[in-house]
Amino acid sequence: MRAGLYFLIPIGILVWCLSVEELSAGLSAFWAAMAMLFQMVTQRPLIAWFRQQPAGPAWRQGWRDAIGGLEDGARNMIGIAIACGTAGLIVGAITLTGLGLRMTAFVELVSMGNVLLMLIFTALVCLILGLGMPTTANYILMATLMAPVVVELGAQSGLVIPLIAVHMFVFYYGIMADITPPVGLATFAAAAISGEDPIKTGIQGVIYAARTAILPFMFVFNPMLLLIDVNYGWELALVVTGATLASLTFAAATMRWFRTRCTLLEVGVLLLVTFMLFRPDWFMDHFAARHESRPVSELQAIAATLPDNGRLTVVLRGINLEGDELTKTVAVALSELSGDAGAPDAGRKRLAEAGLTLMSLGDQTQIGGLRFGSRAQRAGWEQGWDVVEVKMPNPQRWSEFWVYVPALLLLAGMWVRQGRRDGGAPARRLHTTPA
Structure with missing residues (x-):
């Protein structure tokens, strides 16, 4: 196991490029x-150098391994390529027939504009589709059809949802479809090993997996769990620690067992602590707004003063292809600032690097140009739409990590309370098993 740990490096690079650098998937x-x-x-x-062995044969074998890996990768891609090609046909048909816009309208109608209901609907569709197709094909289809819909409707609701968060959401429930009876392939494999009934095994697997079903929703509502907008090492440590504790407290709440058997009140406290650790921003929003509104005339000046990889958030208004006037909130990460931030064209250059060209029409500012494939285009910016508001982080808002303090105090108080309640019977506690 230890001999192959370095193969995790490419996976780390992939996650870093997707989540932190926000590069394209390709x-x-x-x-x-x-x-x-x-x-x-x-x-x-x-390895040969460390063992003081001849390096020539090792280099030749290394190149053979690389070529063999490319061959194996090409063979393994056949099934994925077929799934992608099929999904491309479906997407092409949906785009040419205008069904994509109808799908957006249908999801919006079903969810009544509520982002949470929309995500629940998307999760159910992922699980249903997973009953009849492999996980890879399920993910490709749902990521192609539903991910843009979720991002678009979230933007219309004023919520900036990173595309990678939606992909992780769809990917998670696509994997969960493998254990949902009656067609869960993983449950049949587990039942064959254990010798139990596949349906009962699948139901029990769903019960266990339901305790982690909350995680994909947290990816959407708290993108910091995906290392988005995490700028410092201490923020990373707090996010990882908070997410780990939240997962443990949620599991304890669903099992009704912490240090000992939990009462209904204690289960409620555990759920509250879980929510405080997963969504500290929700509580902080009730004390201070996340953003403050700034005039559109300061857009380029604000773009020049944002930190490296800082996110520029604006509100756009325009008319879609169906002729409906819409308002949506979008954001784009700006690249590192080259040169003096006080230069007159510093903001314009950073916007141009993100793929944006602004055009002033009297008192209005419009997206005059949008480079295809740019960060702004992938983030949902629309050419020809008006910029009606610029949102800046509220400097008066406290860090949302302060919510961790009362959450940890509640958790510590519950730990002490259960310890006192069960502290008089150590022998009984040793033999007690959770129901």
Whole structure:
């Protein structure tokens, strides 16, 4: 196991490029593949060098491993390519017939504009589709059809949902479809190993997996769990610690067992602590707004003063292809600032690097140009739409991590309370098993 731990490096590069650098999926996969090829070529020569063995045969074997890996990857991609091609046909038909806009309208009608209901509907569709197709095909289809819909409707509701968060949401429930009876392939494999009934095994698996079903929703409402907008090491440590504790407290609440058997009141406290650790921003929003509104005339000046990889958030208003006037909130990460932030064209250059060209029409500012494939285009910015508001982070707002303090105090108080309640019978506690 330890001999192959370095193969996790390409996976880390892939996650970093997708979540932190916010590169496209293709470019992120390219850099991860390059890292893997580099490792395959150099691992044997490095081992030979440490063991003081001849490096020539090791280099030749390393290149053979790399070429063999490319061949195996090409063979394994056949099934995925077929699924992608099929999904492309479906997407093409939906785009050409205008069904995509109807699908957006249908989801909006079913969810009544509520983002939470929309996500629940998307999760149910993922689970239903997973009953009849493999996980990979399910993910490709749902990510192609539903991910843009969720991002678009979230933007219309004023919620900036990163596309990677929606993909992780769809991916998670696509995997869960493998354990949902009656067609869960993983449950049949587990039942064959255990010798139990496949349907009962699937139902029990769903019960266990339901305790983690809340996680994909947290990806959407708290993108910091995906390392989005995490700028410092201490923020990363707090996010990871809070998410881990929240997962443990949620599992304890669903099992009704912490240090000992929990009462209904204690279950409620555990659920409250879970929500406080997963969504600290929700509580902080009730004390201070996340953003403050700034005039559109300051857009370029604000773009020049944002930190490296800072997110520019604006409200756009325009008319869609169906002729409906819409308002939506979008954001784009700006690249590192090159040169003096006080230069007159510093903001314009950063916007241009993100793929945006602004055009002033009297008192109005309009998206005059949008480069295809740019960060702004992928983030949902629309050419020809008016910028009606610029949102800046509220400097008076406290850090949302302060919500962790009362959450930890509640958890510590419950730990002490249960310890006192069960502290008089150590022998009984030793033999007690949770129901």
